[in-house]
Amino acid sequence: MSQDLIGTHLRQSLAALDRAAKDPALLAVARRIADVIIAALDSGNKLLLVGNGGSAADAQHIAAEIVGRYKKDRPGYAAMALTTDTSALTAISNDYGFEWVFARQVEGLAQEGDILLALSTSGRSPSILKALRAARELGITTIGFTGTQGEPMAAYCDHLLVVPSDDTPIVQQIHIAFAHGICDAIEQTMMREPGSVRDGRS
Template sequence: MDMSDAEFVTSYCEESFRALQAFVGEKTCTDSVLEIANAITEAFRSGHKLLVAGNGGSAADAQHIAGEFISRLFFDRAPLPAIALTTDTSVLTAVGNDYGYEKVFERQVLGLGVPGDVFLGISTSGKSPNVLTALAAARSRGLKTIGFTGKQGGPMSGLCDILLAVPSQKTAIIQQIHLTAAHMVCGIVEAKIFQRKAEI
């Protein structure tokens, strides 16, 4: 018998809660959030920028993250330099057409990234070819590489200086916690940069 809609809602919320509890309970997850925030803070303080990319829902997350840095999160302050590599349709379609979809982020990293910048690649499976090629390109250019992924990590783990691996194998749950982690990172970064206490 299929569960009712109400049962689905309850079940989904319970699973989300368990995954978030597991995330909070794993010291490696907390350590990763802090390391990522410190890396981005260091980049901003030295005049560098953050580049972010992902596919599908993770593309939306990349744009959301860049938006939090450029606009604001918890208080009014000056914008911070973050660019989502998922928004320029002319670049995405030109590179996709001329070089293939696997190159859509790599070409932007090579064109925009400089040593000292940070590249954040988001892939729930850790296997997205265009994110992997962008991570490799970022490393070749001297960018700090950060990955947001799921429990397995996949080949992405070998290309990241810092990896945040959500303890779940379900895409939707992983994406939820990615955004929660991104808000924590942004909150810490803006507090450090503007010398405020990190708080909601």
Template sequence: MTFDAAAYLDGEFAEHDDVARKTRAMMGAPFAKLVDMAEACVRGGGKLLFFGNGGSAGDAQHIATELTVRYVTDRAPIAAIALTTDTSALTAIGNDLGFEQLFARQIAALGRAGDLAIGISTSGKSPNVLAGLATARALGLATVAFGGKDGGELANHADVVLVVPSNTTARIQEMHILIGQALCGALEKRLGLS
């Protein structure tokens, strides 16, 4: 039996389209809250702190970069940091304090009331993402989570949770980056930067 690459791709697109349709139908209200929170954070002089593991770490970096550099037009930078990029901090925290403290420790060092912590976990069960959100809340930061599947434990740790209705990690990640980029565009418009 030979593998049909074209048929495989068609199946991937079909699943993507289904998840995108379902996500779009349920994301309006939580996305609007996310944009409100991000706008309040930036207008108040705060910063957005993004974090996650693996592909979610990549998403954190991607979204933070769009905000600090540009999304649609050249404009003033928006303060955003991905807590997934400092290899010295990541390895020291992992080695000395344990992997679960990876984001909590950085939030304790860098986060301030008025900032917005955005944790990304496709399962909603990543211990270091949950610990990061818990630390952010304890310090008075607003908290948002991007999740998937049934949301895991994110609702216990975040003020707003955007859950992609899928059990497929790839589809969840595709929706996370779409939502993240939509956040960048909406925030530019809200702030009058585009």
């Protein structure tokens, strides 16, 4: 190989992650997102997650960290990726069109006090925007993860985390890095106070 493509990717990823780690406003958004999710879970509500492609995998990954465990043994918390039910995904896509694949699930599953977390590297995916719009109409708190081109999501998100890149793989990597940090904050905080939903002894 004339170019070290792997090394170049790693250096670009490191540079973007370093920019994110040194951005006080971005870190403040991430902390607010963690607080909002903690409050919902502590009240017995659930986190719904949506994404397409690699972001669908990330949605499932994040849900698994919250329902199962991140680092510590503790009660499971309520999180659901709306990317996994093949019957719902194919029926909705067939009957209504793929752009409705998440919105219809939000309409059917979301309840007052729940949160929708939508991941889109471009911020322009019709299925993601329709899901956020449906959540807004139901009064559900909306959170978005996107990249620097994701301005279309801003109109539908109560909290929007915009990572400092427009390169899809790097955006996805930083999304999961922030998600892991948020999962750590959720787990540590939910376990800290005894006698509530947080530690399963309420």
